[in-house]
Amino acid sequence: xxxxxxxxxxxxxxxxxxxxxxxxxxxxxxxxxxxxxxxxxxxxxxxxxxxxxxxxxxxxxxxxxxxxxxxxxxxxxxxxxxxxxxxxxxxxxxxxxxxxxxxxxxxxxxxxxxxxxxxxxxxxxxxxxxxxxxxxxxxxxxxxxxxxxxxxxxxxxxxxxxxxxxxxxxxxxxxxxxxxxxxxxxxxxxxxxxxxxxxxxxxxxxxxxxxxxxxxxxxxxxxxxxxxxxxxxxxxxxxxxxxxxxxxxxxxxxxxxxxxxxxxxxxxxxxxxxxxxxxxxxxxxxxxxxxxxxxxxxxxxxxxxxxxxxxxxxxxxxxxxxxxxxxxxxxxxxxxxxxxxxxxxxxxxxxxxxxxxxxxxx
Amino acid sequence: xxxxxxxxxxxxxxxxxxxxxxxxxxxxxxxxxxxxxxxxxxxxxxxxxxxxxxxxxxxxxxxxxxxxxxxxxxxxxxxxxxxxxxxxxxxxxxxxxxxxxxxxxxxxxxxxxxxxxxxxxxxxxxxxxxxxxxxxxxxxxxxxxxxxx
Numbered sequence: 356x357x358x359x360x361x362x363x364x365x366x367x368x369x370x371x372x373x374x375x376x377x378x379x380x381x382x383x384x385x386x387x388x389x390x391x392x393x394x395x396x397x398x399x400x401x402x403x404x405x406x407x408x409x410x411x412x413x414x415x416x417x418x419x420x421x422x423x424x425x426x427x428x429x430x431x432x433x434x435x436x437x438x439x440x441x442x443x444x445x446x447x448x449x450x451x452x453x454x455x456x457x458x459x460x461x462x463x464x465x466x467x468x469x470x471x472x473x474x475x476x477x478x479x480x481x482x483x484x485x486x487x488x489x490x491x492x493x494x495x496x497x498x499x500x501x502x503x504x505x506x507x508x509x510x511x512x513x514x515x516x517x518x519x520x521x522x523x524x525x526x527x528x529x530x531x532x533x534x535x536x537x538x539x540x541x542x543x544x545x546x547x548x549x550x551x552x553x554x555x556x557x558x559x560x561x562x563x564x565x566x567x568x569x570x571x572x573x574x575x576x577x578x579x580x581x582x583x584x585x586x587x588x589x590x591x592x593x594x595x596x597x598x599x600x601x602x603x604x605x606x607x608x609x610x611x612x613x614x615x616x617x618x619x620x621x622x623x624x625x626x627x628x629x630x631x632x633x634x635x636x637x638x639x640x641x642x643x644x645x646x647x648x649x650x651x652x653x654x655x656x657x658x659x660x661x662x663x664x665x666x667x668x669x670x671x672x673x674x675x676x677x678x679x680x681x682x683x684x685x686x687x688x689x690x691x692x693x694x695x696x697x698x699x700x701x702x703x704x705x706x707x708x709x710x711x712x713x714x715x716x717x
Numbered sequence: 718x719x720x721x722x723x724x725x726x727x728x729x730x731x732x733x734x735x736x737x738x739x740x741x742x743x744x745x746x747x748x749x750x751x752x753x754x755x756x757x758x759x760x761x762x763x764x765x766x767x768x769x770x771x772x773x774x775x776x777x778x779x780x781x782x783x784x785x786x787x788x789x790x791x792x793x794x795x796x797x798x799x800x801x802x803x804x805x806x807x808x809x810x811x812x813x814x815x816x817x818x819x820x821x822x823x824x825x826x827x828x829x830x831x832x833x834x835x836x837x838x839x840x841x842x843x844x845x846x847x848x849x850x851x852x853x854x855x856x857x858x859x860x861x862x863x864x865x866x
Contacts, residue, residue: 499815503783506812506835511731514837518738539836546835553814 360465367465376474381410383430383469385423397477399449410473415447429471433462446475454479491559498556502549509549513542551679555664558686563603570644571598574611574632581619590622595633600642600711606687607711613680614646614707621650621705640693640710649704658697684709721747721852724775726758726792727810728784735837736779736810736844743845747852750775755787759795762802772801774860777851780827782811782818793825804858806851 360367368389371378377394381387387405395402398413405412410426411419429436436459446456457476462469516538524532571594578592600607615630622628630648637643653661660666664682681695684707688695692712699705723740727733733751740749750773752758758780764772782789789809796802808829809822819830831847834840 503812506833507729507732509835510735510812510833510837510840511729513835514731514735514738514840517837543836557815 360463362465362467367463371472374474376476378472378474379405379410379413380463380470380472381426382467383471385409385411385426388467388470394475397448397475398446404449413446415445415453418445426471429460430462430469433460433469433471435462436460446477455482495556495560498552502553502556505549506546509542509546513539513546516542548679551664551683555679555683555686558606558609558683558690561603561606561690563606563690565601566604567599568602568604568607569597569599570602570607570611570642571596571632573604573608574598574615574646577608577611577615578630578632581615585619588619588623589626589628590619591627591629593629593631593633598632598634598642598644600644602691602711603687606690610684610687610709611646613684614709617680617707618646618648618650618705621652622648624651625649635708637710640712642693642711643708644711645706645708647704647706652699652701652703652705653697654701655699658699661697662695722773722775723747723749723848723852724752724758724761724773724778725749726752726755726778726780726784726789728753728781732781732833735840739837739841739844740848742841743848745845745848745852747776747848754785755789755792758784758792759787762796763799774801775805776857777847778805778807779810779847780807782809782813782822790821790825793822793827797826806855806857808847808851810847 362368371380371389372391374391374393377397378389378391379387379394380389387408387410390400390402390405394400394405398405411422414422444456444458445453446458447453454477457478459474461472463472516535519527520532520535520539527535575592575594575596578594582588582590582592611632615632618630622630628649630646632644632646635643635645662681662685664679666682685695688709688711693710695707695709697705697707723745725733725736727736733753737749737751740747750761752761758778762772780789780792784792789811793807793809796805796807803826806828807826808831809827810831810833811818812833813819814832822830829847831843834843
């Protein structure tokens with residue numbers, strides 16, 4: 356405090372007004388001397404209502420009695436106290452509501468005596484985000500632990516049933532063996548469900564690594580792989596070239612694989628199966644793609660259920676699957692800031708659309 | 718102590734029983750010592766606190782990651798930190814397929830990472846393949862290995 360600040364020339368007031376935080380200056384007697392517009396907004400008072408008032412009107416009732424003591428202590432030893440120095444503080448608005456605040460204090464030597472300038476920041480939203488992040492994290496780790504721990508008893512269920520079959524198959528008889536086989540099969544199925552749950556939780560935790568991706572080229576490659584798996588099926592693929600987007604390559608491949616796999620699966624009954632990938636006008640979105648097939652389709656009444664985990668619109672014996680493919684698709688697309696929807700009628704094929712937020716070079 | 722001892726570090730009694738059963742099924746006749754948590758495994762590998770050379774040297778360690786008291790990764794790190802155990806092959810055998818777990822295992826010195834399949838026949842096949850590879854195909858570390866860092 357070697358140089359005295361002059362309040363008269365207006366520079367100080369202008370600086371105060373320009374500060375990003377709410378600023379309240381008080382004199383040594385605890386009366387408010389100056390406030391800025393941010394402080395008016397934050398506390399809900401007009402400037403004229405605050406000037407000349409004890410600063411305690413901005414302090415929650417519970418802390419008012421002790422505040423003058425703190426104030427005197429600070430003036431006696433006016434060291435700069437930075438924001439968030441481990442103190443949980445609160446402010447009180449005109450309507451008596453309170454908010455969690457970070458407050459930093461500095462003493463200014465002025466021609467009108469020592470002023471204490473307090474910069475006040477409402478951190479309620481930040482705290483809420485932190486809380487949300489924390490609960491999302493604990494949910495993820497909960498899902499992980501549960502899925503992990505569920506596999507061990509499953510292994511025992513299926514393992515002992517297989518041993519029963521192997522070593523006591525004769526004693527069990529045909530019906531008994533059938534039951535044991537059901538236990539093995541259902542354990543396998545539950546194992547797959549758990550793996551899908553793990554995958555969903557991994558997608559929501561994954562860091563997005565955005566890069567230019569040639570969606571048309573990738574779709575063509577995936578189509579080729581699917582065709583190689585079942586070389587006897589004849590499916591006409593029409594894939595638009597030069598569909599480019601900024602995306603996490605690994606995740607967006609999962610989207611294309613799931614949609615093309617589904618199209619392949621649900622056209623299996625047709626000799627003239629056709630599957631199409633292309634770009635459509637996307638409205639506000641930078642990229643809008645679709646995968647269209649002429650397969651069995653689905654009842655549009657259940658369209659909203661398609662993208663929920665473990666929901667299936669077809670009997671497992673007709674079209675096998677765990678019912679998590681489209682849930683992964685939705686999760687990945689939404690992580691890219693896009694959305695996904697589907698159009699269909701029973702027997703008339705289905706079209707799945709997804710948008711992505713960023714276009715390469717846009 | 719034969720050179721063909723397998724140390725199985727497994728806290729789940731069902732997994733232990735199924736693993737032993739899988740060994741039996743695949744005619745792996747090695748003696749299997751079971752440690753039921755990380756602390757038991759360390760106590761087996763480092764008996765007493767002496768520097769004696771009489772500590773057991775299993776030919777293979779099958780190590781679960783999620784273990785009571787001392788976790789699998791910690792067991793790996795302690796083994797890496799000691800010249801007497803650094804060269805013993807360790808296969809992580811676990812339910813987890815979390816990338817972090819796989820990476821951490823290799824970074825901590827694991828020689829292989831195998832996820833336990835749910836289906837017993839697949840699990841038994843995995844255990845058989847591990848036994849065949851590590852006990853028959855793979856040339857073990859010479860017993861008088863020069864101990865240098």
